Amino acid sequence: MLPYGVNATFLAKLEEIVGHAYILNDPNELLTYESDGLARLHAKPGCVLLPGSAADVQQIVRQCHQHRIPFVARGHGTGLSGGALPHPDGVLIVLSRLNRILEIDIANQRVTVEPGVINLDVTKCVAPQGYYYAPDPSSQLICSIGGNVAENSGGAHCLKYGFTVHHVVGVEAVLPDGEMVHLGGPALDAPGLDVLAALVGSEGTLAVVTKVTLRILRAPERVRTILAAFESTDAAGAAVSEFIAAGIIPAAVEMMDRLTIEAAEAAVHPNFPKAEAVLIVELDGTQSEVDGLFEIVEAICRRTGGTEIHIAKNNDERARIWRGRKAAFAAMGRVSPNYYVQDGVIPRTKLSEVLGRIRALEKRSGLRIGNVFHAGDGNLHPLICYDEQIPGQGDLAEKVGAEILQYCIEAGGSITGEHGVGVDKSAYMAKMFSESDLDTMQKLRCAFDPASLCNPGKVFPTPRLCGEVPGPYRQHPAERAGLAERM
Amino acid sequence: MREGTSADAVEGIIPKFVAEPASAEEVTATLEQAARDRLSVVTRGSGTKLGWGPPLQSIDILLSTARLNKVVAHRHGDLTATIESGATLANVNRELAAHRQWIPLDPYSGDRATIGGIVATNDSGPRRHRYGAPRDLIIGVEFARADGVIARGGGIVVKNVAGYDLPRLMTGSFGCLGVILTATFKLYPLTASSQTLVVDLRDTRQLAALAGSILASHLTPTALEFQTPPLRLLLRFESIDASVQQQSATARQMIDSAGLSARTVTGDDEAELWTRYGAPRAAGAAVKVSAMPTELASTLTLLDRLAAGNYSANGRAGLGVFVLHLDGDAAALEKIVVGLRESLPAGRGSAVVMKGPVDFRKQVDVWGPIGDGLPLMKAVKQRFDPDSLLNRGRGPGGL
Numbered sequence: 001m002l003p004y005g006v007n008a009t010f011l012a013k014l015e016e017i018v019g020h021a022y023i024l025n026d027p028n029e030l031l032t033y034e035s036d037g038l039a040r041l042h043a044k045p046g047c048v049l050l051p052g053s054a055a056d057v058q059q060i061v062r063q064c065h066q067h068r069i070p071f072v073a074r075g076h077g078t079g080l081s082g083g084a085l086p087h088p089d090g091v092l093i094v095l096s097r098l099n100r101i102l103e104i105d106i107a108n109q110r111v112t113v114e115p116g117v118i119n120l121d122v123t124k125c126v127a128p129q130g131y132y133y134a135p136d137p138s139s140q141l142i143c144s145i146g147g148n149v150a151e152n153s154g155g156a157h158c159l160k161y162g163f164t165v166h167h168v169v170g171v172e173a174v175l176p177d178g179e180m181v182h183l184g185g186p187a188l189d190a191p192g193l194d195v196l197a198a199l200v201g202s203e204g205t206l207a208v209v210t211k212v213t214l215r216i217l218r219a220p221e222r223v224r225t226i227l228a229a230f231e232s233t234d235a236a237g238a239a240v241s242e243f244i245a246a247g248i249i250p251a252a253v254e255m256m257d258r259l260t261i262e263a264a265e266a267a268v269h270p271n272f273p274k275a276e277a278v279l280i281v282e283l284d285g286t287q288s289e290v291d292g293l294f295e296i297v298e299a300i301c302r303r304t305g306g307t308e309i310h311i312a313k314n315n316d317e318r319a320r321i322w323r324g325r326k327a328a329f330a331a332m333g334r335v336s337p338n339y340y341v342q343d344g345v346i347p348r349t350k351l352s353e354v355l356g357r358i359r360a361l362e363k364r365s366g367l368r369i370g371n372v373f374h375a376g377d378g379n380l381h382p383l384i385c386y387d388e389q390i391p392g393q394g395d396l397a398e399k400v401g402a403e404i405l406q407y408c409i410e411a412g413g414s415i416t417g418e419h420g421v422g423v424d425k426s427a428y429m430a431k432m433f434s435e436s437d438l439d440t441m442q443k444l445r446c447a448f449d450p451a452s453l454c455n456p457g458k459v460f461p462t463p464r465l466c467g468e469v470p471g472p473y474r475q476h477p478a479e480r481a482g483l484a485e486r487m
Numbered sequence: 488m489r490e491g492t493s494a495d496a497v498e499g500i501i502p503k504f505v506a507e508p509a510s511a512e513e514v515t516a517t518l519e520q521a522a523r524d525r526l527s528v529v530t531r532g533s534g535t536k537l538g539w540g541p542p543l544q545s546i547d548i549l550l551s552t553a554r555l556n557k558v559v560a561h562r563h564g565d566l567t568a569t570i571e572s573g574a575t576l577a578n579v580n581r582e583l584a585a586h587r588q589w590i591p592l593d594p595y596s597g598d599r600a601t602i603g604g605i606v607a608t609n610d611s612g613p614r615r616h617r618y619g620a621p622r623d624l625i626i627g628v629e630f631a632r633a634d635g636v637i638a639r640g641g642g643i644v645v646k647n648v649a650g651y652d653l654p655r656l657m658t659g660s661f662g663c664l665g666v667i668l669t670a671t672f673k674l675y676p677l678t679a680s681s682q683t684l685v686v687d688l689r690d691t692r693q694l695a696a697l698a699g700s701i702l703a704s705h706l707t708p709t710a711l712e713f714q715t716p717p718l719r720l721l722l723r724f725e726s727i728d729a730s731v732q733q734q735s736a737t738a739r740q741m742i743d744s745a746g747l748s749a750r751t752v753t754g755d756d757e758a759e760l761w762t763r764y765g766a767p768r769a770a771g772a773a774v775k776v777s778a779m780p781t782e783l784a785s786t787l788t789l790l791d792r793l794a795a796g797n798y799s800a801n802g803r804a805g806l807g808v809f810v811l812h813l814d815g816d817a818a819a820l821e822k823i824v825v826g827l828r829e830s831l832p833a834g835r836g837s838a839v840v841m842k843g844p845v846d847f848r849k850q851v852d853v854w855g856p857i858g859d860g861l862p863l864m865k866a867v868k869q870r871f872d873p874d875s876l877l878n879r880g881r882g883p884g885g886l
Contacts, residue, residue: 105779107699107702107703107780107781108779108780108781108807109702109780130703151648152648152652154646154648158646159645162619162623163646163648165652165655166619166623170834175863179859179862180859181858181859181860181863182833182834182858182859182860183858183860184834185833185834185835186779186834186835187777187778187779187807187831187834187835187836187837188777188806188807188808189609189775189777189808189837189839190777190833190834190837190858191837191839191854191855191857191883191884192854192857192858192860192861192864192883192884193656193659193660193664193864193867193868193882193883193884193886194609194622194655194656194658194659194660195656195860195863195864195867197622197652197655197656197658198651198652198653198655198656200652201648201651201652202651202652218702218703218704218705220705221705241564244564244566244676245563245564247587247676247677247678247679248676249566249675249676285707285726285730286705286706286707286726286730286733286734287705287733288727288729288730288732288733288734289707289726289727289729289730291729292727292729292730293727345644345646345647346644347562347564347565347567347643347644348564348565349562349564349565374646377644377645377646378565378644378645378646379646412642412643412644413642413643413644413647414642414644414646414647414648414649415649416647416648416649417644417646417647417648418646418648419648420648421648421649421650425649429649429650432642432649432650433639433649433650434638434639436636436637436638437638437639437640437650438650439636439638440632440636440638440640440653440871441640441650441651441653443867443870443871444651444653444656444867444870445651446870447863447866447867447869447870448863448866459650
């Protein structure tokens with residue numbers, strides 16, 4: 001049986017828009033799209049559409065708006081918070097066919113792409129001219145720019161270069177009522193409210209982005225990477241504090257603990273030292289600046305108890321170090337049957353305190369917890385190991401993850417640094433934000449999506465409707481299911 | 488709250504009441520009263536930008552943030568600080584310098600401008616080239632809504648994607664969405680050494696060529712400015728001394744090989760140069776122009792024609808954003824602004840009137856075309872301030 005609203009007439013209209021080959025509603029075909037990177041959550045969408053142009057997207061959204069059908073836009077499905085989880089009564093708009101690089105403007109340092117373009121492909125298309133796209137999430141080989149915009153993706157190098165929001169200068173987007181808007185543009189400072197900044201990181205709840213203009217950067221003259229082993233994560237943390245006190249902002253500072261080092265070693269053999277903690281510090285910039293600061297970094301590492309210190313001699317060695325770091329999540333599969341990736345943020349200076357609490361939690365829960373951090377900006381990625389086969393362990397892992405988020409909030413941090421709230425963490429929003437904070441965010445959502453159709457049920461703990469829905473009143477699916485009430 | 492006097496007048500308009508709240512609660516109380524009695528509210532920091540935007544018709548309540556002027560927290564180990572909106576940037580940076588850190592913003596009149604005003608206008612200066620604008624540095628905001636309710640977005644950590652980006656939404660909103668109470672920024676370490684190169688140029692072709700080659704090089708100047716008349720390019724390097732020396736030497740080589748010569752300015756002279764840099768004409772109008780960096784030269788050539796040489800300009804050669812200073816009567820000024828906008832298609836440039844004589848600002852479309860995003864922006868304003876009490880008519884697009 002077709003879900004509510006997505007009936008045969010509606011499907012026929014959608015098929016007219018995208019063509020027979022690009023509408024999927026066979027249960028087996030839908031299987032691929034049931035989850036994003038957070039596989040434990042899944043839902044079957046009413047149908048899946050693979051539009052081939054922005055105009056198609058606009059028509060689909062118009063149809064959805066007219067018939068009050070919820071829709072979810074999705075890129076390559078690498079998100080880790082269930083942000084692209086389909087709506088069971090709705091349409092899933094998969095943007096992977098919108099994968100063209102539309103314009104490369106080296107002199108003005110701009111690249112315009114469709115949302116399905118892979119993150120790393122942006123860098124690839126400008127690398128021959130000596131440029132790159134800075135945000136580098138670990139999934140950059142497969143994740144899409146549209147997803148990056150939705151999640152405001154970061155990456156190891158965002159300490160110095162910022163997040164997606166710092167690198168998106170303009171978008172074309174379809175609003176939830178089917179209107180197409182152009183926000184920002186290749187030129188800076190387009191007059192108007194910065195609704196573009198609000199759209200970036202809105203986890204697909206405000207609009208569907210169909211074109212993105214990105215800022216690219218000149219590749220630095222020099223990059224130097226050091227790998228230092230420490231006897232404890234505290235000692236490694238002390239080194240990071242000293243970098244900051246010395247006025248150094250490295251391009252990246254990453255920390256891994258014993259368990260994640262072992263896992264990475266087993267998976268990709270980066271030849272990391274066996275230690276309680278390793279720090280990866282990368283400096284980039286002009287040759288004289290990097291060389292000058294690198295001496296200080298190396299001295300700090302030695303002074304704060306760095307044991308084995310390895311300086312990458314060439315690009316291959318540097319790539320090997322980063323392979324070890326970027327493989328850390330997936331590598332946990334080598335040391336544990338299942339693992340749960342948490343993403344929380346703390347003020348960097350609370351690292352030692354919060355790690356202490358995580359250690360105690362590890363003992364108390366009996367679950368091993370590996371830790372990978374973007375140590376420069378306090379973004380923690382605890383990897384909670386469990387075995388699905390052991391009854392109750394999956395639930396326990398989730399509880400442990402929740403408790404770690406509580407530590408982050410108590411330390412003044414955030415429940416997510418880069419993976420987003422999605423479905424996974426919407427329940428924690430009320431712990432981090434007050435009722436009036438959330439109410440204010442709802443005002444923004446209602447300005448974009450008064451009919452609550454665009455990726456509903458994500459980010460916010462209690463779905464609420466906006467009132468003043470234009471057009472004839474129809475009961476919202478969430479209302480009908482008793483999940484929401486009209487404000 | 489007290490009654491307004493002529494000393495409180497904004498462009499000749501005396502506010503009915505003046506509120507000088509000393510706490511968030513007092514801001515709430517003021518706004519609650521305004522909402523109850525449908526009184527319009529104009530927010531004032533130190534008043535450096537009160538003349539920006541369309542002229543005011545009337546002011547019921549002038550809400551001054553002057554007493555909200557503390558550095559709430561300087562978390563130097565985390566390179567962040569939370570500042571009350573009425574604090575001046577200059578005072579804040581003096582305080583942050585105790586740990587050799589700063590908010591790397593240097594808008595003109597930064598000595599008097601407040602954090603709230605700088606955030607509300609997203610105002611920046613030469614160092615934007617390296618460090619970005621307030622939008623790039625803000626990580627948290629606390630503000631009072633039109634109904635007096637206090638809301639917070641972002642936080643005190645640099646990396647944070649929980650919830651909508653209210654800090655950036657408030658940045659550049661010209662006070663039309665709420666009254667900013669505090670803003671939290673990521674900070675930068677103060678640099679050890681600085682040097683500025685000044686290059687005199689003959690024409691805009693030379694400007695385009697030299698700025699282009701510097702942008703394409705590995706140099707990392709903190710500022711890359713042009714100024715006219717006389718036309719010149721200014722490059723500032725700030726880093727450890729070895730890097731400043733090396734970059735300066737490399738830049739001088741590039742300048743030499745272009746057949747030009749550079750004057751090196753350091754120490755007190757350099758400080759003096761940048762303090763006075765970008766001073767607007769006392770009367771006259773100022774227009775913020777944005778163009779694609781490669782179209783900067785042609786924009787200046789167009790201006791030569793439109794303004795018949797009677798203008799001065801200075802701004803970010805690498806970013807394409809500059810301030811145009813003009814003199815003349817309202818009709819002449821409007822003609823220049825309109826002519827400029829014709830050459831700047833939506834998304835590829837803009838010309839927004841910042842300040843100018845009241846009759847000019849009454850006559851001209853201050854913001855220029857906003858594009859197809861305007862209805863959305865109006866919807867945001869409507870949700871945040873349904874009775875349009877906050878800075879009525881002064882927000883982007885006349886919100």
